[in-house]
Amino acid sequence: MTIAVNPRQAEHPVEPIFLDRWSPRAFTGAEISPAELNSLFEAARWAPSSYNSQPWRFLYARRGTPAFETFLGLLNPFNQQWAKQAAVLIVALSARSFVRPGTSEVVASRTHSFDTGAAWANLALQASKLGWHAHGIGGFDVEKARADLKVPDDYAVEIAIAVGRQGDKTLLPESFHGGETPNSRRPISESAHEGAFPAA
Numbered sequence: 001m002t003i004a005v006n007p008r009q010a011e012h013p014v015e016p017i018f019l020d021r022w023s024p025r026a027f028t029g030a031e032i033s034p035a036e037l038n039s040l041f042e043a044a045r046w047a048p049s050s051y052n053s054q055p056w057r058f059l060y061a062r063r064g065t066p067a068f069e070t071f072l073g074l075l076n077p078f079n080q081q082w083a084k085q086a087a088v089l090i091v092a093l094s095a096r097s098f099v100r101p102g103t104s105e106v107v108a109s110r111t112h113s114f115d116t117g118a119a120w121a122n123l124a125l126q127a128s129k130l131g132w133h134a135h136g137i138g139g140f141d142v143e144k145a146r147a148d149l150k151v152p153d154d155y156a157v158e159i160a161i162a163v164g165r166q167g168d169k170t171l172l173p174e175s176f177h178g179g180e181t182p183n184s185r186r187p188i189s190e191s192a193h194e195g196a197f198p199a200a
Contacts, residue, residue, distance in 0.1 A: 006182045021128040022182040023135040025082040026171045027164030031063065032087035036130055040163065043126030049115035053098035056119040059149050060090040070148055075160060076139040082172055083137065086162035091145055092120055093155040116158055127163055135162045 008019040041058060049055060061067035063086060071089040072080055083089060094116035097106050109115075124134040137160040145157050169180040 008182050008184065011188060017125055017128060019182075021125055022133070024133050024166045024180060025135065025176055026167045026169050026180055027082070027085040027087070027133075027162070028167035028171070029063065029085045030087055030165040032132065032163065036132070037062070037088060037163075039130060040123045040126050040132075040134070044119040044123040047115065047119035047122045049118065050109065050111040051098065051101055053095070053109060053112075053115065055095040055098065055109055055112040056116040057093040057095070057155065058090050058123075059093065059151075060088050062088045071160075074140045074145045074148065075137060076141070079137050079139045079160075079162075082176065083135075083162040085167075085171065086135075086164040087132070088163045090161040090163065091140075091149060092116055092158045092161060093151060094158055096154050096156055113156060113158060120159065120161070123161070131165070132163055133166050135164075136160075137162060 006019065006022070008022075010019060037060070044056060044058065045054075047054075047056070061071040068089060071091065072084055074091070075083055075089075094109075094112040096109055096112055098109050098112075099105065100107050120136065124136070127134040140160045142157045145151065145160075151157055169177045172180065
């Protein structure tokens with residue numbers, strides 16, 4: 001089995017885990033143990049959040065269980081082609097409100113999506129550390145997910161996630177092969193600016 005070589009190069013010193021984490025689609029179909037899966041959720045649990053509100057919630061289905069087909073059916077046909085080999089499918093939610101510490105008042109959260117994004121990043125990095133890969137999926141039916149998974153109105157349906165062991169690209173239809181390699185990033189100079197937003 002040939003696995004893509006990682007061509008990424010950092011502009012500045014960073015821990016290797018940031019370059020090693022990427023989002024393949026070729027998964028072997030290997031099962032993930034409950035202990036390993038809980039390690040992913042444990043990493044997510046320690047993400048920072050506004051007022052420590054921890055708005056993230058994760059619904060999941062492991063491959064081979066009846067719920068897996070329900071979760072797979074939420075994805076668009078393109079994503080179903082490869083995600084069917086994932087070890088687990090996850091739908092991440094975020095609570096739109098919280099109780100401010102020291103009070104009993106429920107208030108709207110302006111940062112619920114941002115904070116849940118931090119939890120997702122932790123989950124993805126922990127997956128990479130354990131030899132798994134987590135692939136975030138925007139291509140799914142949000143309203144069907146809300147209905148089928150009985151998500152309360154006060155929660156935003158954020159993203160679907162497929163987690164699996166990376167396999168060779170030949171496990172995928174040929175049309176996927178070209179994208180089955182770690183991608184690059186724009187230079188820091190295009191993303192980080194001292195002071196005000198740069199003029200066009």
